[in-house]
Amino acid sequence: MTYSDDLLWGAVGDLSRFAALLTMAELGLADHLASGPLSTDELAERAGAHAPALRRVLRELAAMDLLRPVAPDVHELTEKGGALRSDATDSVRASIRMLGEEGFWYALGMLPATVRDGGSAFAKRYGHLYDYLAKNPTSSRLFDDYMKRRAIPLTQGLVQRYTFPPTATMVDVAGGKGHILATVLHANPEMRGILVDLEHVTAHATATLAAEGLSDRAEVVAGDFFAGVPGGGDVYLLASVLHNWDDDDAVKILRNVREAMNPGGRVLVLEVVLPDDTVPHLGKDLDLRMLAIFNGGAERSRDEYAALFAQAGLALGEVVELGSGASLIEAVPS
Incomplete structure (x- = not known):
């Protein structure tokens, strides 16, 4: 054989x-x-x-x-x-349960149908993932646990391997419950933070930041990144955001960030970067999940991120490997 x-x-x-x-x-x-x-x-x-x-x-x-x-x-x-x-510190229980969740299981099982016509079978049945989660509290809690577990090694890599401007204000765009922002602020005691997310998320973020003792250094704002993001930031973090959207929507998000940032600001995109080879890679597995679940969502290569940045008035800067298959991609005004 x-x-x-x-x-x-x-x-x-x-x-x-x-x-x-x-x-x-x-x-x-x-x-x-x-x-x-x-x-x-x-x-x-x-x-x-x-x-x-x-x-x-x-x-x-x-x-x-x-x-x-x-x-x-x-x-x-x-x-x-x-x-x-x-x-367990490195527990994979939440990840396995999330992949076996009813909607996710359906999405992957229907990948052939998605590939036949180019539209996500999951989206046809359930709508956008975040609408699906909003209607299914049990699945939403499972997804939150999965994302929190997945973020731990990435966030540790972020604060250990990237040097933030010491007195910067960081805007965490679609920052969820605030765990990444809290970690960055703890590691950089002179920084301040703003977290922006949809209104139904903000109460959770406020509670997280208060529990972390950061209420005096962090503000939580309700908003939609397609409409705009808070201005006055020196660093704008987009963690696991752009891969949910097609190129046009990703560029719109980046343009809104570009318009809001302070002169000399920077954008930090935390995503998996696809390699340009045929070697097995986590990003290739994740990309098929994105294909199955989202209409237009995708993991992207370094060159593809550079192209998105260029359309938004940004230029590719440093790319820092964070471990666990993820990278931090820096963009600066072009």
Whole structure:
């Protein structure tokens, strides 16, 4: 059997393995096993599961080295499986649950239909992702948990690898609940911040910044970045924003930022940058999710970001690798 055959059949098997991972994440099996080994019956009782069905999933999870049998029908959590614990520093539980969420699962399963006609099957059924989340509170909480977990290594990379102007005002555009802004302000005690997002998000951001003791250094503003963004900023951060929109909309957002910034200001775009090669890369996986979920959303290459900046009166500056597949792309007035 050739390598390509192994790769193809491996991809087929990955669907079943992901289903087992999703079951482990949804049922919280790693949390239940955190204190020690359990029999299948004990684990099923704690997880609210059907023991005979669970036993079959545990067999697959053990083959994936996420669990280890220590006695007949008794399993313990392995070091690798510990990454599915809710309290793990590098927990992937939220990411797995998000990918298995009903709408996301539908989107990826309908990718062939999306590719046939060029329009997202998800968008046709559910509308824009953020409208879908607004109508589905459970999915919205899951998405928030996923985004918060995903942001942790990126935010740490941001404050460790990029030098901010020490007394700058940073405007976090579509800053969500404020976790990135809070991290930047803690790392730069003379900076001030403004977070702008839709009105239904601002109360959460205000609460986060207050809990972080930053109410005196950070302002929260309700707004729509297609209509405009707060002026007077020295640094404008767009974290995981542009990849949600097609080129025309992305340029409109960037133009609004360009018009609002102080002279000598800069734009920081936190996104995955696609490489110009055929090597496997996180961005290529994420780009297919963007294709499946958004009409026009996409991950982009360095040259594609440079082209967007040029249309908005900006020029590509420094590109800083942040780890976890993401980069910080700096743009300055052209």
